[in-house]
Amino acid sequence: MTHGGRFVALDGxxxxxxxxxxxxxxxxxxxxxxxxxxxxxLCVDFFFVLSGFVLLPSMPxxxxxxxxxxxxxxxxxxxxxxxxxxxxxxxxxxxxxxxRQVMLDRGSFDVPYGSLAxxxxxxxxxxxxxALLLLQIFIAPAMDMNVPLWSLSAEWFxxxxxxxxxxxxxxxxxxxxxVVGYILLWHGLTTDTSFIDASGPIRGTEALGRxxxxxxxxxxxxxxxxxxxxxxxxxLLAIAIAAVASFYFIEKDWHWDSYRYAITYFAAPVxxxxxxxxxxxxxxxxRRWGRFLEFAGAMSFGxxxxxxxxxxxxxxxxxxxxxxxxxxxWIVFFVSEGVGVTVACIALTVFLRWAWERPIQRWGARxxxxxxxxxxxx
Numbered sequence: 001m002t003h004g005g006r007f008v009a010l011d012g013x014x015x016x017x018x019x020x021x022x023x024x025x026x027x028x029x030x031x032x033x034x035x036x037x038x039x040x041x042l043c044v045d046f047f048f049v050l051s052g053f054v055l056l057p058s059m060p061x062x063x064x065x066x067x068x069x070x071x072x073x074x075x076x077x078x079x080x081x082x083x084x085x086x087x088x089x090x091x092x093x094x095x096x097x098x099x100r101q102v103m104l105d106r107g108s109f110d111v112p113y114g115s116l117a118x119x120x121x122x123x124x125x126x127x128x129x130x131a132l133l134l135l136q137i138f139i140a141p142a143m144d145m146n147v148p149l150w151s152l153s154a155e156w157f158x159x160x161x162x163x164x165x166x167x168x169x170x171x172x173x174x175x176x177x178x179v180v181g182y183i184l185l186w187h188g189l190t191t192d193t194s195f196i197d198a199s200g201p202i203r204g205t206e207a208l209g210r211x212x213x214x215x216x217x218x219x220x221x222x223x224x225x226x227x228x229x230x231x232x233x234x235x236l237l238a239i240a241i242a243a244v245a246s247f248y249f250i251e252k253d254w255h256w257d258s259y260r261y262a263i264t265y266f267a268a269p270v271x272x273x274x275x276x277x278x279x280x281x282x283x284x285x286x287r288r289w290g291r292f293l294e295f296a297g298a299m300s301f302g303x304x305x306x307x308x309x310x311x312x313x314x315x316x317x318x319x320x321x322x323x324x325x326x327x328x329x330w331i332v333f334f335v336s337e338g339v340g341v342t343v344a345c346i347a348l349t350v351f352l353r354w355a356w357e358r359p360i361q362r363w364g365a366r367x368x369x370x371x372x373x374x375x376x377x378x
Contacts, residue, residue: 007054008283008290010275011297014050017043018300019342021148022307026338029311030320034330039251041200044151045214045267046274047304051155052162052218053275059166059219070163072368077159079364081134081152083357084349088305089131091348092146095313102317112316114144137207140195147308150202154211162215174219181212182265189261201261214268221272228276237277243270302349303342310341 024040058076060069092114099112111117116124127141136143136153143150165173188206189196201207221228247263247270254260283290314337321333 006285006294007279008285008293009278009281010050010054012283012293013275013278014047014300015293015296015303017046017050018303022303022311022342022345023334023338025148025308025311026334026341029308029315030333030337031330034327034334035252035255036248038255039247039263042247042263042267044148045210045264046271047151048155048158048211048214049218049221049268049271050275052215052220053222053272054218055159056166056219056222059163061166063167066164066167068371071371073163074160075364075368075371077156079361079368081156083360084302084305084352085134085149085152086132087348087352087356088146088149088309089128091306092309093128095309096145099313099316113312114146116145137203140203143203145309146305147199147202148304150207151211152305154207155215157208158211158215161212162219166219171220171223174216174223177212178216178220181209181216183209185209185213185264189264193258196261201264206261206264210264210268213264214271217268217272218275221276225276225279229280232277232280236273237280240270240274240277244274298353299346299349302352303345306345306348307341310344311337314341 020037020040020043024037024043027034027037059073060066062069093116096112096115096117100115100117103110103112116127119127127139127145130136130139130142131145131149134149134153134156136150137157138153143153162174162177165177167173168176184205185201186209188201188204188209192201192204192206195203196206201210247267250263251260254263283293285291285294321329
């Protein structure tokens with residue numbers, strides 16, 4: 001249920017997913033001894049599904065005037081994505097430069113992960129430009145500066161691919177693209193194994209496939225939402241939560257197997273089912289709980305794009321625990337770093353939304369109105 005066309009409960013779920021990704025990176029960047037949170041990488045597939053679900057009303061649906069409607073939708077995505085993406089890349093470059101200097105001061109000539117130090121100036125410029133153009137899934141060095149931006153790259157191309165697909169009758173175009181997504185995911189998982197074993201399915205065809213599948217299921221859910229709404233109740237919500245919880249056990253059992261990432265084949269429909277069930281909750285945004293959920297959703301994008309540069313900076317400058325330590329000390333480290341990074345991300349997001357993102361988006365809204373006077377903001 002919505003207030004003013006907004007699913008407030010899903011805002012909270014978006015914020016929770018962003019914290020899930022942050023928690024996963026806090027642990028995995030420090031040690032491989034605690035894989036208990038490894039299944040949280042699938043929160044990215046949740047983002048893909050939720051984006052498709054939320055964005056369908058903004059996408060062109062009629063062939064008449066489709067060109068202008070498509071241009072309007074794409075421009076809106078540009079002004080939604082790019083302001084904080086630019087800020088996140090700039091932050092990463094600054095922090096990487098500081099990390100490099102700190103390491104040199106300590107007598108280490110190693111280069112921080114993602115640093116462009118030592119590369120030819122023209123090559124450095126090319127990598128930064130590729131990152132700013134959201135080409136991360138095709139150019140891995142552009143991803144290394146700020147790894148989570150791979151999913152924004154994949155979603156951006158999914159937006160471009162699905163824009164004409166929504167114009168077809170009876171959702172055939174959407175279904176066709178989902179099938180293509182599964183083919184791309186299968187191709188990537190079976191051919192890009194060396195990279196995936198080290199970093200996960202986050203580049204090339206496997207990354208684009210995940211985005212097409214997730215975004216497509218989100219579109220289908222929203223397209224058939226009125227018919228599917230009757231299939232929402234407490235029992236089905238419990239089943240949806242249990243299905244999501246099963247990812248933990250599947251990841252645990254498959255962790256060292258070659259088919260570990262096969263879980264990405266069915267993550268999207270499970271998350272679509274969860275979104276359908278959570279959408280039944282009518283949360284009033286004027287009340288305290290509703291305001292909190294809206295705030296969590298509003299901060300989720302900033303938490304997602306800023307957290308990895310901050311985690312790496314803390315680990316390089318302040319260090320991480322070493323040796324065989326009791327679990328209690330690791331937990332204190334994980335919680336302390338997680339809370340600190342979360343607070344820093346929220347502070348950055350609040351400031352940059354006021355000083356950077358909103359001014360650009362206001363200018364973009366005026367530009368879009370000149371191009372398409374009848375289009376409203378979605």
